[in-house]
Amino acid sequence: xxxxxxxxxxxxxxxxxxxxxxxxxxxxxxxxxxxxxxxxxxxxxxxxxxxxxxxxxxxxxxxxxxxxxxxxxxxxxxxxxxxxxxxxxxxxxxxxxxxxxxxxxxxxxxxxxxxxxxxxxxxxxxxxxxxxxxxxxxxxxxxxxxxxxxxxxxxxxxxxxxxxxxxxxxxxxxxxxxxxxxxxxxxxxxxxxxxxxxxxxxxxxxxxxxxxxxxxxxxxxxxxxxxxxxxxxxxxxxxxxxxxxxxxxxxxxxxxxxxxxxxxxxxxxxxxxxxxxxxxxxxxxxxxxxxxxxxxxxxxxxx
Amino acid sequence: xxxxxxxxxxxxxxxxxxxxxxxxxxxxxxxxxxxxxxxxxxxxxxxxxxxxxxxxxxxxxxxxxxxxxxxxxxxxxxxxxxxxxxxxxxxxxxxxxxxxxxxxxxxxxxxxxxxxxxxxxxxxxxxxxxxxxxxxxxxxxxxxxxxxxxxxxxxxxxxxxxxxxxxxxxxxxxxxxxxxxxxxxxxxxxxxxxxxxxxxxxxxxxxxxxxxxxxxxxxxxxxxxxxxxxxxxxxxxxxxxxxxxxxxxxxxxxxxxxxxxxxxxxxxxxxxxxxxxxxxxxxxxxxxxxxxxxxxxxxxxxxxxxxxxxxxxxxx
Numbered sequence: 282x283x284x285x286x287x288x289x290x291x292x293x294x295x296x297x298x299x300x301x302x303x304x305x306x307x308x309x310x311x312x313x314x315x316x317x318x319x320x321x322x323x324x325x326x327x328x329x330x331x332x333x334x335x336x337x338x339x340x341x342x343x344x345x346x347x348x349x350x351x352x353x354x355x356x357x358x359x360x361x362x363x364x365x366x367x368x369x370x371x372x373x374x375x376x377x378x379x380x381x382x383x384x385x386x387x388x389x390x391x392x393x394x395x396x397x398x399x400x401x402x403x404x405x406x407x408x409x410x411x412x413x414x415x416x417x418x419x420x421x422x423x424x425x426x427x428x429x430x431x432x433x434x435x436x437x438x439x440x441x442x443x444x445x446x447x448x449x450x451x452x453x454x455x456x457x458x459x460x461x462x463x464x465x466x467x468x469x470x471x472x473x474x475x476x477x478x479x480x481x482x483x484x485x486x487x488x489x490x491x492x493x494x495x496x497x498x499x500x501x502x503x504x505x506x507x508x509x510x511x512x513x514x515x516x517x518x519x520x521x522x523x524x525x526x527x528x529x530x531x532x533x534x535x536x537x538x539x540x541x542x543x544x545x546x547x548x549x550x551x552x553x554x555x556x557x558x559x560x561x562x563x564x565x566x567x568x569x570x571x572x573x574x575x576x577x578x579x580x581x582x583x584x
Numbered sequence: 585x586x587x588x589x590x591x592x593x594x595x596x597x598x599x600x601x602x603x604x605x606x607x608x609x610x611x612x613x614x615x616x617x618x619x620x621x622x623x624x625x626x627x628x629x630x631x632x633x634x635x636x637x638x639x640x641x642x643x644x645x646x647x648x649x650x651x652x653x654x655x656x657x658x659x660x661x662x663x664x665x666x667x668x669x670x671x672x673x674x675x676x677x678x679x680x681x682x683x684x685x686x687x688x689x690x691x692x693x694x695x696x697x698x699x700x701x702x703x704x705x706x707x708x709x710x711x712x713x714x715x716x717x718x719x720x721x722x723x724x725x726x727x728x729x730x731x732x733x734x735x736x737x738x739x740x741x742x743x744x745x746x747x748x749x750x751x752x753x754x755x756x757x758x759x760x761x762x763x764x765x766x767x768x769x770x771x772x773x774x775x776x777x778x779x780x781x782x783x784x785x786x787x788x789x790x791x792x793x794x795x796x797x798x799x800x801x802x803x804x805x806x807x808x809x810x811x812x813x814x815x816x817x818x819x820x821x822x823x824x825x826x827x828x829x830x831x832x833x834x835x836x837x838x839x840x841x842x843x844x845x846x847x848x849x850x851x852x853x854x855x856x857x858x859x860x861x862x863x864x865x866x867x868x869x870x871x872x873x874x875x876x877x878x879x880x881x882x883x884x885x886x887x888x889x890x891x892x893x894x895x896x897x898x899x900x
Contacts, residue, residue, distance in 0.1 A: 434879050434880075437876075438835070440734075441734060441735065441736035441739060442736070444730075444734050444736045445736050445737075445740070448727055448728075448730075448731075451630060451634070451724075451727060452724065452727065455633065455634075455637075455720075455721070455724050456721070458637055459717045459720065459721055462637075470639075471637045471638040471639070472633070472634040472637035472638075473634060473635075473637070473638060476634070485797060486793075486796040486797025486798065487793060487796065487797035487799070487801070498789075502789075502792055502793070502796070505792075505793070505796035505797060506792075506796055508796070509796055509823075509824060509827065510827065510831075512824065512828070513824065513827040513828040513830075513831045514740075514831055514835075516828045516831075516832065517828055517829075517831035517832030517833075517834070517835045518832075518835060520828075520832045521832050521835050521836040521839065524836070525836075525839070529879075529883065532883070532887075536890075
């Protein structure tokens with residue numbers, strides 16, 4: 282009986298589309314996280330803090346209770362992930378606790394208790410850790426994961442871009458130091474100082490210091506233009522990384538589709554697993570429709 | 585390594601080996617070591633130049649900096665001499681003369697960088713009166729030695745070449761609008777603000793800054809001037825968008841080209857049905873050269889296997 286309940290709870294918390302409850306849990310957690318983050322932001326305004334201090338305290342207490350309940354039920358229910366033949370109940374639990382999500386869940390809640398036992402802690406650190414709760418949302422929105430995947434799969438291109446950026450920064454800073462070091466020693470007296478100027482110029486297009494010499498002016502313009510180019514390169518890489526990733530996901534989904542159609546019919550189980558896959562890859566219904574049509578045509582053509 | 589005929593003298597064998605290690609075409613332990621050593625030395629040099637520009641650090645570690653510079657120059661000189669000496673091997677087996685490879689290296693981008701970043705040190709020994717700042721600037725060129733081990737520069741040049749039509753039209757657009765807008769702003773605002781727009785070149789300077797950063801540091805005083813400034817700012821956004829689009833297309837096209845190249849190689853390897861160890865190494869080298877990630881390679885392999893299945897099913 283407990284194993285059955287444990288399993289169901291695990292699936293619900295994992296966001297499985299098989300249970301309607303999993304969607305409500307997702308919404309509830311999202312809502313509490315959003316309310317919490319708004320409270321942290323509002324709490325930093327002195328007037329609001331003075332007026333609603335008690336309300337914020339109350340809110341913090343109940344959300345910590347809520348998140349603690351969530352954490353405990355996650356840890357407990359994930360014991361059902363692997364049966365004793367595949368590592369036992371603690372394997373799934375440790376896997377969760379050491380995963381990025383598990384760590385975020387832990388550190389978003391734990392500081393409250395630490396504060397209870399050690400009242401001398403710096404409150405500002407506690408507040409920052411409370412803002413970590415917003416990362417809990419990334420479980421339900423794959424944007425962050427997508428970004429990391431995209432960067433990971435294009436890491437060589439990013440490495441090249443960072444290499445170019447480093448060279449551009451160092452060379453422009455040194456040239457500026459040679460050109461303007463004697464005229465404005467307070468800004469360009471040393472290369473580390475000029476590196477600050479050169480980063481400002483590359484990121485914003487115009488530096489915090491007006492060059493005095495003609496050579497300095499030319500270097501400043503070229504550096505600013507390099508900044509525009511660097512932004513273009515970065516954007517280009519990210520854009521093509523994202524579109525490559527979407528293409529990869531589509532290919533994976535299509536392979537799955539073909540497998541489903543290979544025996545000619547689609548069982549209910551298969552349909553459910555496709556739906557889950559679609560949600561996981563975040564493909565739109567139209568894309569899936571188009572791919573299904575293609576797969577059906579192919580399978581009927583090969584017969 | 586296997587290409588060398590057994591009848592070569594020891595001198596020629598040593599030269600051949602030096603060339604292989606320096607060029608790093610065939611990946612082995614020694615060329616890898618040389619590569620990492622030189623790259624680390626260059627990075628240390630660049631950090632040294634940066635730190636040396638801080639007066640306090642310079643005074644405290646003057647002797648150390650000098651010793652390090654002497655050591656680096658010695659290493660880079662040996663590197664340059666070895667390269668010039670051994671690059672005679674480059675074409676000698678394909679019918680060229682010994683000096684063809686050497687000349688190609690000396691006048692290549694890397695050869696010039698290697699030379700210019702090292703030789704000024706000796707010039708200073710001969711002519712102690714040279715300007716130190718100029719010398720430091722030449723030393724800074726050592727940073728470009730790193731690009732030998734990173735294909736970023738070559739990739740960028742290749743991408744620009746592949747999309748040169750779009751790039752040249754973007755540059756053309758920029759040029760025309762620079763002429764037009766700076767003359768207009770000079771005509772309209774020149775009388776009102778002679779201190780910021782005294783001439784058309786000054787207005788051009790303002791235009792370039794506005795294009796780069798979105799704000800040219802000048803407040804227009806006339807109504808038409810305001811409109812011109814706003815138009816210039818919109819143009820700067822458009823230019824950024826065009827550049828980004830062109831770069832993104834170029835980059836995607838390049839990735840596709842590489843994948844196609846790799847796919848062709850895999851196909852030719854798979855054509856006889858077996859993958860020998862030699863071929864596997866060849867594929868690995870190719871992957872490293874083309875800078876493809878393992879996922880991309882996996883995807884290509886997967887696709888080829890899939891095609892095999894389909895063709896096998898069709899045969900049945």
